[in-house]
Amino acid sequence: MRNLLAIYGRTLTAIICLMVLFWVLAMILVPQIAMLHNSLWWTEKSGDAAAVTLRIDALYNDIGVLELDLAAAGDDEKAKITAEIESKRSEIAELESKEVSARRVYGFANYTRMSALHFGIFVKTMFFSALVTVLALIVCYPIAFAAAQVFTGEKAALLMLGLVVPYAINELLRIYAWLMILDYQGVINSALAWMGLVDFSKGTAIPFLQSPGAVFAAMIYAYILFMVFPIYNTLETLDRNQLDAARDLGAATARIHWRVAIPHAKPGIAVGCIMTFMLSAGSYSVPQIMTRGQGGDWFSQLIYRQFFDANNWNIGAAYAFTLLVACLVFIFLVMRMFGVGIREIAR
Amino acid sequence: MRFRDFTAVHKTDLMVNAGEFFSILGPSGCGKTTILKMVAGFLEPTEGTVLIGGTPMTGVGPAQRPTALIFQNLALFPLMTVWENVAFGLEARGMRVAERRRRAGELLDLVALGGHEMKRPGELSGGQKQRVAIARALAVEPSVLLLDEPLSALDLKLRHHMRAELRAIQQRVGITFIYITHDQGEALTMSDRIAVMSQGRIEQIATPEELYGRPSSAFVATFVGANNVLHGRVTSAVNGHLSVDSPLGPLRARKTDGVAAGQETLIFVRPERIRLDPPPTVENRISGKVVRRELEGAYLQLEIATETGQRLLAQVTNADESVARKIGESLSVGFNAVDAQALPPGPLAVER
Ligand SMILES: Nc1ncnc2c1ncn2[C@@H]1O[C@H](COP(=O)(O)OP(=O)(O)OP(=O)(O)O)[C@@H](O)[C@H]1O
Ligand SMILES: [Mg+2]
Numbered sequence: 001m002r003n004l005l006a007i008y009g010r011t012l013t014a015i016i017c018l019m020v021l022f023w024v025l026a027m028i029l030v031p032q033i034a035m036l037h038n039s040l041w042w043t044e045k046s047g048d049a050a051a052v053t054l055r056i057d058a059l060y061n062d063i064g065v066l067e068l069d070l071a072a073a074g075d076d077e078k079a080k081i082t083a084e085i086e087s088k089r090s091e092i093a094e095l096e097s098k099e100v101s102a103r104r105v106y107g108f109a110n111y112t113r114m115s116a117l118h119f120g121i122f123v124k125t126m127f128f129s130a131l132v133t134v135l136a137l138i139v140c141y142p143i144a145f146a147a148a149q150v151f152t153g154e155k156a157a158l159l160m161l162g163l164v165v166p167y168a169i170n171e172l173l174r175i176y177a178w179l180m181i182l183d184y185q186g187v188i189n190s191a192l193a194w195m196g197l198v199d200f201s202k203g204t205a206i207p208f209l210q211s212p213g214a215v216f217a218a219m220i221y222a223y224i225l226f227m228v229f230p231i232y233n234t235l236e237t238l239d240r241n242q243l244d245a246a247r248d249l250g251a252a253t254a255r256i257h258w259r260v261a262i263p264h265a266k267p268g269i270a271v272g273c274i275m276t277f278m279l280s281a282g283s284y285s286v287p288q289i290m291t292r293g294q295g296g297d298w299f300s301q302l303i304y305r306q307f308f309d310a311n312n313w314n315i316g317a318a319y320a321f322t323l324l325v326a327c328l329v330f331i332f333l334v335m336r337m338f339g340v341g342i343r344e345i346a347r
Numbered sequence: 348m349r350f351r352d353f354t355a356v357h358k359t360d361l362m363v364n365a366g367e368f369f370s371i372l373g374p375s376g377c378g379k380t381t382i383l384k385m386v387a388g389f390l391e392p393t394e395g396t397v398l399i400g401g402t403p404m405t406g407v408g409p410a411q412r413p414t415a416l417i418f419q420n421l422a423l424f425p426l427m428t429v430w431e432n433v434a435f436g437l438e439a440r441g442m443r444v445a446e447r448r449r450r451a452g453e454l455l456d457l458v459a460l461g462g463h464e465m466k467r468p469g470e471l472s473g474g475q476k477q478r479v480a481i482a483r484a485l486a487v488e489p490s491v492l493l494l495d496e497p498l499s500a501l502d503l504k505l506r507h508h509m510r511a512e513l514r515a516i517q518q519r520v521g522i523t524f525i526y527i528t529h530d531q532g533e534a535l536t537m538s539d540r541i542a543v544m545s546q547g548r549i550e551q552i553a554t555p556e557e558l559y560g561r562p563s564s565a566f567v568a569t570f571v572g573a574n575n576v577l578h579g580r581v582t583s584a585v586n587g588h589l590s591v592d593s594p595l596g597p598l599r600a601r602k603t604d605g606v607a608a609g610q611e612t613l614i615f616v617r618p619e620r621i622r623l624d625p626p627p628t629v630e631n632r633i634s635g636k637v638v639r640r641e642l643e644g645a646y647l648q649l650e651i652a653t654e655t656g657q658r659l660l661a662q663v664t665n666a667d668e669s670v671a672r673k674i675g676e677s678l679s680v681g682f683n684a685v686d687a688q689a690l691p692p693g694p695l696a697v698e699r
Binding site: 239241242244245246247248249250251252255259260263264 | 387388389408409410411414415416418419420422423424426427435436438439440483484486487
């Protein structure tokens, strides 16, 4: 703090502190606390309360109909209809005064009440996200290693460019592209049909989209960069001479990677795994598009539906918070597993 | 050895004897590391073969060659402990942990690093890292140890200490050392023989004494130690002596192969062989003025300008008061014919 003052003077220090404060509040604390708060209460509705709500909706409907009638009716009927509307209005007012008094109840029920089905989806999402992470790691480590150590200069730059270019395309477009590739009558099946390996008319084409592999493929494709770049960055700083020294001492390729390159790349691998896992676990568009919203649910789809279809924000918040906690646990586990500290991750 | 169309090392015929401390000395970029990498197996020569112990090494990878390389920057594994570093070669050979540890301990004792087993390289001093690198290379029991300027990262004092240490280790283990350096002091103090390289070619292979006393080319004469260079033309060659006509007047020099009457020549005289106020027996005498003097304690360095403008460097022992000279003082200097080496003209080593 004193350093800051010495370097930037009073005004700038104040501004910097304010900005940090704003950042912490706006980006971290307020949204999470709001979410947490939402997840901790629900409106108590007795059987009556639900009936009342229904009754109010019905009355509003009736009024709408009556107003139409009113416009079309003759003078003699008008008075009668107006009276009817009035009586319904007063009934609504009475009912609504009761409804407002529906109670807000605080507790953990939003968390504990998760159904077995939803919990199953949660577990499945965690498992598949971990699987995506592992697959992405297996795919990305060789790429990152090649770009950082094997190829030099231009070739490495081209390889990285090839990886980055697809990311200039909108995420949704990229996923739709995979949809088209893997579709029943998509690129791969068409190619296979052209080669005579499958036949659409006999229905022997392969339904890629029905296997979890389709979601995996699209996810790995969608998040590969978040795995490649951290690993690439750490491997780049590995002194080539260390690899040569290991080889000179008689180590086989596998041992060189296991003992020299991978330990060096650990912080990068940890960061890549964390990012890929969080992105996959929270991914909405990939499972939604790849399964056309029909396949086994991803937990993030469930959250979306709680918010916007079931209109139950409290449960939605509880689910979202559960996901957040799961991700934090994952981060913690990865850090323990790789033995890297928060400092190294932050780099 | 060529990289695309750039020839890093020209055709070279080099024979290193078993058990020898052999140095390759040359300025930066002359191809020293390239030669070493060919011996170690990281580069295949574009033409020709490397033989180790009479066995051709073509197609044999670095892991299989009986060599171990100590890198210019040591390349210790920073995430492993010292003993794991030393034992890495043994680990790669599938030796058991207990056995590896024991062996690593022995090697660390050999390089006087016992007790540092559990540290990481980052916690060691420069000289200690150096010794870990040596131990790690010795662990695989190579028949040739290749060292690529391993002392260049150390400070002066440590460098002097490590020279003696390296030499001692070499004599203890008795294997061939091929030592690369651009520091002539290192090469001269440690080596049995030295090859001097320049621009991808070997200029001379000789013992340190021979290299210093009888350089075979203008480059070697100026690269190894300091030398005064005098231009001239040979007028006659008789009785092992050359008579040379130079801007400073007639000079006499020791006869060397490749220099005959009528040819241009360069005469090299070491600063420490230049004498002040030479007695009449000294064949060559020149008069000039002191333009610079530097007292280095035991020595006195004088730069002398002759009437032709030629600069001469003289180094005299600070033995008594008589050597004291003031700047601007006129004096007479001289050197014996046996101390003057005449060589064919050629490129000189540029001042580094
Ligand atoms: N892989 C390579 N591709 C192209 N040129 C190279 C390669 N390796 C070395 N060279 C060139 O070969 C020449 C000799 O390089 P080398 O590394 O052998 O020099 P050196 O004598 O070890 O120098 P230093 O004392 O600086 O280490 C240099 O001009 C260098 O630019
Ligand atoms: Mg080099």
